Amino acid sequence: MMHHMLSKSVAKMQDLGAEFCDAKYQKIKSIGIQSVNGDIRHLSDKVMGGVCLRAWVGGRWGYHTSTSFTADDIISAAETAVANASGSPKGNVELNVKIIKKSRSQNVKVHPDDVDMDEKVRAVLDLDSSQKRDRVLNRIGSYSEEINNNILINSAGSEIEWEEIRTRFRAMSVASDGQRMERYYNGPDGTCGFELIKNADVESLGRNTAEEAVATLRAKRTPSGPMTVISDPMISGLLAHEVMGHASEADEIVKKRSFLTDAVGKRVASDVVSMYDDGTVEGAHGTIIYDDEGTPASRTRIIKDGIYVGYMHTLESASLMNVQPTGNGRAENFGKRIWARMTNTFFGPGDRTLDDLIADTKKGILCDKMVNGMEDPVGGGFEAKVLRGFMIENGKITDMLRSFTLTGRALEILRTMDAATKEVVFDGGMCGKGIEDWVNVSSGGPYCRSGMIVGGG
Amino acid sequence: MDLSEIAVSSLRHAKDMDHAESYVVRSVIRSAYIDGGRISNIETKTDSGMCIRVANDGRLGRACVTLSDEGSAGSCARSAVRVSSFSPKNSMFRGYPSPSRSLIRTDVFDDRIDNITDDGLKEILSAVIDSCDTDIPRGLLRLSTIRSAVANSNGLLTEHRSTMMYGHFTSMFRGTKNGEGTESVHGTSLTLDPERIGKELGRKARASAEARPFRGKKKITMILPPCELGDMIMSSAGSALNGENVHYMRSPWTDKLDTKVASDVLTMTDDPGTPGPLCSAFDDEGTPSEKKVLVENGVLKSFIRDSFIGSSTGNGMRRNSTDAQNIYCSAVGIRPMNMIISAGRHTREDIISQTDHGILVEKFAWPEADPLTGRFGLEVRCGYLIRRGKVVGTVNNALMMGNMFDALADIDLIGSDGENMGCITVPTMSFSGMELAGN
Numbered sequence: 001m002m003h004h005m006l007s008k009s010v011a012k013m014q015d016l017g018a019e020f021c022d023a024k025y026q027k028i029k030s031i032g033i034q035s036v037n038g039d040i041r042h043l044s045d046k047v048m049g050g051v052c053l054r055a056w057v058g059g060r061w062g063y064h065t066s067t068s069f070t071a072d073d074i075i076s077a078a079e080t081a082v083a084n085a086s087g088s089p090k091g092n093v094e095l096n097v098k099i100i101k102k103s104r105s106q107n108v109k110v111h112p113d114d115v116d117m118d119e120k121v122r123a124v125l126d127l128d129s130s131q132k133r134d135r136v137l138n139r140i141g142s143y144s145e146e147i148n149n150n151i152l153i154n155s156a157g158s159e160i161e162w163e164e165i166r167t168r169f170r171a172m173s174v175a176s177d178g179q180r181m182e183r184y185y186n187g188p189d190g191t192c193g194f195e196l197i198k199n200a201d202v203e204s205l206g207r208n209t210a211e212e213a214v215a216t217l218r219a220k221r222t223p224s225g226p227m228t229v230i231s232d233p234m235i236s237g238l239l240a241h242e243v244m245g246h247a248s249e250a251d252e253i254v255k256k257r258s259f260l261t262d263a264v265g266k267r268v269a270s271d272v273v274s275m276y277d278d279g280t281v282e283g284a285h286g287t288i289i290y291d292d293e294g295t296p297a298s299r300t301r302i303i304k305d306g307i308y309v310g311y312m313h314t315l316e317s318a319s320l321m322n323v324q325p326t327g328n329g330r331a332e333n334f335g336k337r338i339w340a341r342m343t344n345t346f347f348g349p350g351d352r353t354l355d356d357l358i359a360d361t362k363k364g365i366l367c368d369k370m371v372n373g374m375e376d377p378v379g380g381g382f383e384a385k386v387l388r389g390f391m392i393e394n395g396k397i398t399d400m401l402r403s404f405t406l407t408g409r410a411l412e413i414l415r416t417m418d419a420a421t422k423e424v425v426f427d428g429g430m431c432g433k434g435i436e437d438w439v440n441v442s443s444g445g446p447y448c449r450s451g452m453i454v455g456g457g
Numbered sequence: 458m459d460l461s462e463i464a465v466s467s468l469r470h471a472k473d474m475d476h477a478e479s480y481v482v483r484s485v486i487r488s489a490y491i492d493g494g495r496i497s498n499i500e501t502k503t504d505s506g507m508c509i510r511v512a513n514d515g516r517l518g519r520a521c522v523t524l525s526d527e528g529s530a531g532s533c534a535r536s537a538v539r540v541s542s543f544s545p546k547n548s549m550f551r552g553y554p555s556p557s558r559s560l561i562r563t564d565v566f567d568d569r570i571d572n573i574t575d576d577g578l579k580e581i582l583s584a585v586i587d588s589c590d591t592d593i594p595r596g597l598l599r600l601s602t603i604r605s606a607v608a609n610s611n612g613l614l615t616e617h618r619s620t621m622m623y624g625h626f627t628s629m630f631r632g633t634k635n636g637e638g639t640e641s642v643h644g645t646s647l648t649l650d651p652e653r654i655g656k657e658l659g660r661k662a663r664a665s666a667e668a669r670p671f672r673g674k675k676k677i678t679m680i681l682p683p684c685e686l687g688d689m690i691m692s693s694a695g696s697a698l699n700g701e702n703v704h705y706m707r708s709p710w711t712d713k714l715d716t717k718v719a720s721d722v723l724t725m726t727d728d729p730g731t732p733g734p735l736c737s738a739f740d741d742e743g744t745p746s747e748k749k750v751l752v753e754n755g756v757l758k759s760f761i762r763d764s765f766i767g768s769s770t771g772n773g774m775r776r777n778s779t780d781a782q783n784i785y786c787s788a789v790g791i792r793p794m795n796m797i798i799s800a801g802r803h804t805r806e807d808i809i810s811q812t813d814h815g816i817l818v819e820k821f822a823w824p825e826a827d828p829l830t831g832r833f834g835l836e837v838r839c840g841y842l843i844r845r846g847k848v849v850g851t852v853n854n855a856l857m858m859g860n861m862f863d864a865l866a867d868i869d870l871i872g873s874d875g876e877n878m879g880c881i882t883v884p885t886m887s888f889s890g891m892e893l894a895g896n
Contacts, residue, residue: 031540036705037705039545039547039548039549040517040544040545040547041547042519042788043517043518043519043540043541043543043544044518044519044520044521044540044788045518045519045520045521045536045537045539045540046520046521046522046786047520047521047522047523047532047536048506048521048522048523048783048786049523049525050504050523050525060497060498060499061497061498061499062498062499062500063498063499063500063501063502064500064501064502065500065501065502065503065504066502066503066504067503067504067505067506067523067524067525068503068505068524068525069525080501081501083575084498084499084500084501084575085499086499086575086579087489087490087495087496087497087498087499087579088495088496088497090495116543117539117540117543118543121543121544121545125545137705137706137707138705138706138707174705174707174829176706180830181707181709181829181830182829182830183829224674224856224858224892224894225674225894226896251492252594254493255492255493255594255595256493256594256631257493257594257595257629259635333783335502335504335782335783336782337490337498337500371827372823374822374823374836376637376822376838378627378629378635378636378637379635379636379637379665379838379853381822381836381838381853381854382836383822383823383835383836385834402832403827403830403832403834404834405833405834405835405836405856405858407822407836407854407856408854408896409854434595434625434627435625436779436780453854453856453894453895453896454856455834455856455857455858455892455894456832456834456858
């Protein structure tokens with residue numbers, strides 16, 4: 001039924017003059033459970049569904065999105081989408097669309113629909129109670145699952161149906177000594193089913209989170225100024241994502257807004273740096289089967305041994321730059337615009353161990369977990385807020401340091417990167433384009449050593 | 458069926474529950490983008506959905522659905538009832554609001570937004586582009602009409618309608634060094650001035666391109682205009698005033714009612730009677746809103762609360778100040794409708810002229826302070842250095858460090874230029890004793 005309605009809307013948009021058009025139906029089912037101090041604070045079951053129709057006319061997109069999709073609604077939506085393709089014309093740009101007719105589901109071991117709500121609630125409460133400690137003011141446990149079903153039909157002849165499943169399990173403790181408050185968080189996430197929770201050691205996850213929150217109460221103020229910094233995989237990932245990732249989204253390149261415009265073939269980092277965006281990493285939070293334009297996910301090499309290699313594309317940016325789309329045309333949901341977006345973005349591994357890196361650092365800072373970061377595609381700047389860190393003096397860890405901020409010029413940081421460890425670790429989260437349009441991503445990397453400006457508040 | 462009928466009739470599916478509440482919302486959103494200096498995507502979005510919350514013997518459940526057919530409301534209620542059966546008893550929940558009259562009158566609906574056409578949107582964006590003497594690589598103007606209704610098993614039924622304008626633009630100066638400017642607009646009526654926005658975008662991008670990296674480290678007075686200060690206040694004082702954070706004792710202002718938390722010059726109120734994007738006679742749970750003094754001459758006077766925390770002050774909100782899409786999926790959270798910092802008598806120029814050693818920050822990477830501790834370390838992307846009352850240069854690549862709770866307790870000057878930044882209206886303010894560090 002839905003296939004038929006989407007096909008009719010595509011035919012209608014073509015009749016009205018769309019050079020290319022697509023129609024997508026999306027249904028997102030999600031469950032969220034959150035506890036605070038032993039009480040269930042939120043327990044919700046959400047079902048969102050809607051259609052997004054896009055018409056491409058004269059190099060302009062017109063969109064109509066709707067949560068109502070009777071036969072009449074969908075025809076009227078098709079008319080509006082074509083009428084909306086009335087911005088400034090860009091001339092003849094033909095979109096290069098591969099025809100795909102496939103139906104795919106995500107591989108999960110335990111589908112969340114097959115698990116009783118009771119078991120999910122119990123996992124959250126167990127995570128909450130395992131954080132009980134002196135000086136822990138707030139124990140927070142949370143679980144979320146999202147099952148995202150998509151049908152996409154386009155005027156090139158593609159008919160694709162796919163499912164994405166994500167789960168996340170997280171503990172956060174807030175500790176206080178009566179004067180100060182500090183927090184710590186931990187927990188796994190990924191494109192997987194309830195096996196994420198079944199495989200987790202809930203007791204030790206909660207206990208460790210609480211103990212680290214309490215330990216952070218004795219952290220000292222971080223010194224300010226230029227320093228040698230060993231970024232943990234989370235901060236390495238943030239550096240990859242915020243600094244080079246956003247600036248490598250090709251819609252920023254075609255507008256010449258990115259400092260990496262025309263950078264292909266140039267040295268942008270030391271030769272220990274390789275970087276990728278890879279939507280196919282099994283189980284990572286940013287993994288997708290197809291992007292929201294129906295292009296299969298792929299692995300894009302962005303930096304190879306310090307040399308800049310390439311960009312992440314939508315259908316539009318790929319056509320404008322005469323290359324193949326890379327499966328990075330993504331939208332927050334059916335109601336939002338498609339942009340060039342990252343999937344799983346990370347630095348490749350090096351050949352060192354963390355112990356070796358610390359022993360080899362005379363004075364520096366080791367980072368432990370991120371708070372957030374902000375991109376700067378125009379200026380090539382970098383800002384990362386770090387939850388806490390450790391001072392390194394004469395090759396040894398000394399004091400624990402409370403939250404601080406890292407900044408610097410992207411290319412200067414990457415040129416000073418002189419060592420990386422062997423293991424790449426991913427961390428899932430949400431990424432906005434500017435200040436909205438949130439999509440599921442992950443970022444990661446090994447521990448990396450470079451020079452940055454450090455500031456503690 | 459109109460929204461009130463849907464809200465009321467959906468409650469019958471939850472009639473066996475001790476408490477039930479239905480929130481129904483319908484939005485129409487028109488938006489247009491600027492990409493690479495040209496108007497590109499134009500979008501029409503229609504969005505309707507509902508959220509049902511139930512409580513039975515202290516067990517809470519919530520379900521949300523898009524309203525795609527006649528069966529949606531029933532399935533939403535059944536889901537809420539089902540999930541509540543899995544919830545342990547909650548020790549805090551006391552019930553949803555009872556019907557009550559609001560004394561607040563709001564004027565938050567503009568027919569010009571409700572009736573905007575493609576051509577109308579394009580005309581505004583063209584005027585922004587034409588008034589800017591640099592490129593505008595990205596811009597968005599979003600105009601929304603929101604209609605909603607809340608009904609609950611206590612017999613409460615309230616309705617709300619509003620319009621909302623949100624715009625965000627970035628400009629770019631291309632030269633030997635590129636520079637970026639940004640401008641945001643928030644409001645409930647179509648009052649934006651495209652020419653002013655275009656000119657400001659051009660000025661800011663040029664200034665950013667002229668900025669030079671800051672070197673060294675120094676104690677400095679920080680001057681923040683409304684666009685940077687709004688989020689700094691919301692993430693610190695806004696979080697400290699939130700009744701949920703107070704209840705769980707993670708607000709640094711817990712137990713500080715009627716004591717001094719800020720400088721004498723600071724007075725903050727939440728005033729739903731003003732034309733802010735969230736302002737309304739009732740909050741999104743149906744509790745009447747009211748004007749509240751939060752901090753008076755530096756003394757903490759009250760917190761804001763929703764029905765879950767109890768003694769609701771009419772601050773249980775689902776809506777946000779930028780986007781009207783998927784509102785029904787948002788959990789009720791405690792937010793001010795329009796938190797106003799009383800303006801002072803100084804112009805921004807006065808504040809600069811009275812500053813011996815300072816920086817006026819035009820753009821942080823992302824202005825925010827840690828809600829628990831107030832600490833911040835923020836990258837300055839464009840700032841004007843001030844010496845002996847005069848601007849002496851433009852800098853970037855620097856970290857501004859301090860603590861926002863300490864800063865509020867040591868305010869230098871408050872400007873007269875209050876500006877609405879969504880759910881907060883703030884003037885320019887200056888704070889001494891901050892630390893600025895560069896390479």
